[in-house]
Amino acid sequence: MNRSFDALLFDMDGLMLDTETLSCAATRRAGAELGIQIDDAMLMGMVGLSEARCTRYIAEYLANEELAAQLQQTSRAGYRRMLEHEEIPLKPGIVELLDWAENQGIPRAVATSTRRAVADVKLARSGLARYFRHTIAGDEVARTKPEPDIYLAAAALLGAAPERCIVLEDSPYGMQAGVAAGSRVLLVPDLIAPLETQRAQALAVCGDLHQALTLLRSL
Template sequence: MIKAVIFDMDGLMFDTENMSKKLWKKLGQKHGYNFEDSFFDQVIGLDLSATIKVFKNTFGSDFPYEEYKKEKDEMMIKEIKDSGIPVKMGLKEAIKFLKENNTLIAVASSSKRSTINFYLESADLKDKFDFIIGGDEVKCSKPSPEIFLKCYKKLNLKKEQILILEDSINGIKAANKAEIKVVLIPDLVKVPCEIEKLTFAKLTDLTEVPKLIKKF
């Protein structure tokens, strides 16, 4: 029986990966950089320090990541405040189902805790989760299992009672290393077959979560 579900956030709960990618491309055009889709595939699911490393390895050590990231974040915050945050299909229904069935739910994201809180507040979901853990609260980012092991300890359950929902390659690797069942719900990045084999199941979207949980 599943007693807890851990949600990744960007690309899983909210369509923020797509939004972020569009804004980075807009920023790149402004500053003379060409950000290809294949480049973003490398950084999805990484924390800040790991992301900076990829940017500087690709565009040079003098790439002003912090400056551009701040500009991009300001653009993103404005867009979310103006138009709302794009919620993934089935998210609120899945949360409602899990809460009604007394299932603990948590967010484990590479984003900062402050960003997680802002997104949850924007979607009117702030009080729905039992706890959240951000990328700034762990030493190592996904694919390290640290964030999921921290969730596991906080949940105080057996690993077989926990299910992780992920969309990224690094997230799946992290869950696998933590030895906790992970379900793939694809987003922007195509997950290779060898990584997909590490998952417990693959769903089309979050609307299928209740049906999967009922099988346990």
């Protein structure tokens, strides 16, 4: 079968794993411990960013670098405990999509802003590690999303041209990275609804991964 793409590049948090809500909960708990008011705008501004970019974002948002570092340290510790001891929920449809890709022999890789040590825990404990021989983490590229480095690196690992890859993303920052890499982006929004300009840039915007699979089968 001739397809219009050679490989699939997957974001992780918010796309395959329902972990963005866990991260937000950890940040809110940390804020309560430290007496910092955490609002929705602050949380949504961090979706899709690497840990380092999140820290810089919080420092600017709070206008206080020391407080930002304390918040990140406390929230990351709480988040890590959640990942190690609580169930890591999967996004509906991801197993069916990955089973299809595996059965079709489609090359695939994970490209996540999450640090390697944490990404490995998430993929292992969620059971998704078995689907991926290749993964790129946020601390393994010079520039993280919304820059294209991580998707360019993922395509290179698979020996695929970026323009022949389809990126699956949930966040605007991730979509920017995929578009900048020259790939087509299939957007499956999680916490943030895309703007009309972002919708126009996407190959398609799907309500869930079941819809994404239906589209991929047709390409």
